[in-house]
Amino acid sequence: MTSEMNETLRELEALRQALVKKLTITLIVLIVLFSGVALSFQSPFAIIGGLIFSFFIFGLLQKGSASGYVAEFKSRIIGSLVKSINTDLNYHPKRSISEREFEHAGLFQRPDRFKGEDLVEGQIEKTSLRFSEVHAEDRRTSTNSKGHTTTKYVTIFRGLFFQIDFHKNFSHETRIFPDIAENLFGKFGQALQKMGDIFKKGELVKLENVHFEKEFAVYSTNQIEARYILSPSMMERLLSYKNRSRGRIWVAFHDSQMSLAMEVNKNLFEPPIWSSLLKTDLISEYQNDLEFATDIVEELNLNTRIWTKE
């Protein structure tokens, strides 16, 4: 870590401490205010209700008042970490992979709610890539026996979504899903039915790599092209990248591009609010996350341009 970054961190830590002070005062005021109101009702339920209500309001306020600090942290710390990995990469904290790109990959059902942030885009040697955090959700409405309808959102996919220039030309579509057996027994029976529509795009491709077959199910509109893309070495590389990621991954090959969705169950690249920024391992954690993401180009050997695509 450079001394310049140390300096930045100290400045941000001052910002964070001011924020914590402001938030603590807000919380105390809220609790006093609502408990006071609740006490006048002279019921224990009112007091509990008052407390819950104050925390709820506090949650909303925290998000709003922390936004300045979060934005500052992202543009200064994450931004310079991205540049330190490769100067040809740019970081846009508020932008993301578009919903259109997400849908176009054809890996998931069409989402009803789509959010994203932390876009990194640019070029690693000969390969251009873009990736961002993405959260896609499906709306479920249910009506109970009394006729009340409730709406809730169920996650379809949450994690990093990559859009990468592939090193070979191809014209058909090939998709890799986590093995279906896993999906079958998973909890999203309904989602599975909708997934059926995706599976209709092409036929199952049986590959000779046993480990790969165990982890993934491959569907393609062209058997030979699927094997042209998934050469023996590419299968090994995808497997090892998957093993490093710990979450499930989905891959689509279309229009000579590769879309890869990697499940991550935490909000990446966010600064801590209630703990210090000056902890020793903090920055290396962000750096590891970023390096793991950008390593994909090397891991999948995408800079090897020995075929007609340059």
Added chain:
Amino acid sequence: MIYLIIPAVFIVLIILIYNGLIGKKNQVEYAFSSIDVMLKKRYDLIPNLVSTLQQMMEHEKDIFTSITELRTRAMSPSASNEERIDLNNQITRSLGSIMVAVENYPDIKSSSNFEQLQRSLNEVEEQISAARRTFNSAVTDFNNGIEMFPSSILANMMGYSRKEVLEIPQAERENPNVKDLFKS
């Protein structure tokens, strides 16, 4: 009623198995013809390669004569499937030795014309390999169909027998080493 249902189910089952076997057999034929398509692409590249390199690499004249001859024999309609596969394995080996020989001619190696040609060849080689793997997968599917019960009974009656998978030449099993390919 039950006397009607049982034979009906039985007949439907036989039809399904029969069609499944035919489908598998056609898949093998289709996969084989796909290899031919890819091999044809390579035949088209060879004259180009020979004319680009022949004059500059006079000491290697023999390789060029032999690869041209192999190509002619492989393309002749009288060649059987086995012969064609065998001739193409020889072509693969000859191409390999040409690429090794080019190492001694830095001028050729660095020319953009040759690099483009080499890229096209790499692509075709990888497509041929993909087509072979597709064929082998189809053959395995077919062999499973004719050997597993109950489809084996029907396959026997239809006179189907095991098909052989293609040996993948050693060179195709290894990952191409890029550093060797573009060493300057």
